[in-house]
Amino acid sequence: MASTTLVGLSWRSNVSPGLSSSPCSSQCSPRRVSSQINMAISVDKKKFTLQKSEEIFNAAKDLMPGGVNSPVRAFKSVGGQPIVIDSVKGSHMWDIDGNEYIDYVGSWGPAIIGHADDKVLAALAETMTKGTSFGAPCVLENVLAEMVISAVPSIEMVRFVNSGTEACMGVLRLARAFTGRQKVIKFEGCYHGHADPFLVKAGSGVATLGLPDSPGVPKAATIDTLTSPFNDVSTVENLFESNRGEIAAIILEPVVGNSGFIAPKPGFLNALRQITKENGALLIFDEVMTGFRLAYGGAQEYFGITPDLTTLGKIIGGGLPVGAYGGRREIMEMVAPAGPMYQAGTLSGNPLAMAAGIQTLKRLKEPGSYQYLDEVTGELIQGILDAGKRTGHQLCGSYISGMFGFFFTEGPVYSFGDAKKSDLAKFARFYRGMLEEGVYFAPSQFEAGFSSLAHSKEDIKRTVEAAERVFQQL
Structure with missing residues (x-):
């Protein structure tokens, strides 16, 4: 054998x-x-x-x-052969065939300070000598909780879990428990994990597979999920009008990352904040992607809009499985054992994820971190857009800090419906061409990209030059 x-x-x-x-x-x-x-x-x-x-x-x-x-x-x-990864370091990754790539996926967001950061690895090694999981309180939970609470404007108390999906499940149950209402509004193309109530017009992997929803999700699980196009205030207003006193919350990615990168129009988030206040509903920001990426305090700091509840993940675990939800103290005190809303998890707050998250947030808090992310990401996107235009392709795109996206359509893209106008066949050819050039983007037109503090100016230069060569061949 x-x-x-x-x-x-x-x-x-x-x-x-x-x-x-x-x-x-x-x-x-x-x-x-x-x-x-x-x-x-x-x-x-x-x-x-x-x-x-x-x-x-x-x-x-x-x-x-x-x-x-x-x-x-x-x-x-995108077609073709998936790559099997052997190792990662900084902004680069190597597959099992020995090919090297500049990586703009970053484990789908967590690797904001770079893969396998030396200080994170050292913290993990030290923590592992004490054990990998306790199933009991540990001091590192307090340390990371204090960092999250001090950074994110909406969070006065936090509950750690093990994934973004788990965080969104918990926050939905909490919103319903606190308001005594059942219905929730989500936006087309926003993905909040694979729990049944959220698999309605969920974009991302669901869109990639060509499925409007998922088989196996009972109608009863989604009957209280109302949907609206992203950036469409009038539809939200109409939903509240036709469901008076029944809507518990609006949940959204404040910047969509699961339909590709889609930013909110000016005033959109403000309008949602006002509508929820007027109707006694909660506003929930799903910041699993945007948390600690757009700014140290997330999208809510960047846009100056404070939601009632927030979900987090990815970055706060430094690459290890993690999630969290938090918000106003009066709401969070409904969570067991402080209150009657039950949610639990054996590995929640485990010392390894806490240690990696602490070191990652420490690095992000250093002066100049977000300025650098903004600089390199801006150079990347502008370079790709310029190269596409020079070679005669319809292309649009944008970025905020260390998160970006581009679409093979003239644009603009304000919603999932706009994103679906993209030339998916051309994106697939572009993707495979870039892979051969040693550049790894997310293998779907409907996913955002991520830069990191480890990406160098040389990485950006090589990526833009590679994009122009591939554009010329499309």
Whole structure:
């Protein structure tokens, strides 16, 4: 049997040496893998190839649905072979074939100070000597909670959980408990995790798969979910008029990151704040992406709008699984054990995620951090847009601080409906071309991109030059 080793873990394929693949006989176990994997990396390889990634991905399809543990990783919307990552550092990543990429995904947002930051790794190593999980209170929870509360304008108390999905589940239940109402307004193309009530016009991976909703979600779970186009105040007003006294909350990504990057129109967030106050409803900002990315205090600091409740994730765990929700003290004191609204989690507030989050926030608080993010991201987007125009392509895009996006359409893009006018086939060709040039963007037109403090001016220059070469070939 062929044997492979990666980061101290051994995995054995069930095929004879020398065979790249073989059909499974009737005696084969369904768990057997039908390809041999040679993990040796040739570091001086110059020709772009995804041979090893293909072998590993083909093997994975026998082990995991679609070969992945999160749908967009399967490259369904861009086609071609998904890449299998071997290591990351700073602004760069390396796949199992030895190809190097400038990374603008950043683990979908958490890597804002760069991958595998030395201080984060050191904090994790020190923390691990004491244990990885206690299932009991630890002092690091207090430290990170104080940092979050002092940074985010809306948060007076916080509850840590393990993912953005979990945070949004908890905050929805809390909003309903506090108001005594059931209905909630979300916006088309905004993604708030994969809990049943939110899988309505949810953009992101759902859009990538071409599914308006998800099979398996009962009608009863979404009957109280009302939807509006993003940036459309009049529809929100009409929903409140036709559902008087029944709407518990509005929840939204203050800057949409799951339909591509879509910023709010001037006055839009202000209008939502006013409407909710007038109607006794809560305003919830889902800042799983924007929290600590647009500014140290998130989108609410950047735009000067304070919601009632906020969800966080990604950055506050420094790359480890994490989520949080928080808000006004009078609302948060409804959460068990302080109050009657139940929510719990075995690994919530675990010391590793807390340690990584603390070090990440410390780095972001250093003077000049957000100025640098704004500078390099602006150069990146302007360079890509200029290169696209020079080569005759319809393109629009924008950015705020370390978050950006561009669409293969003339634009402007103010909603998911506008985003869907993009030339998805051209984006797919562009994506695959950039991959071969050593640049890794999110493998979907409907995902935002992320820069980091580790991205250098040389990274940006190389990316823009690569984009122009690819544009010329489209």
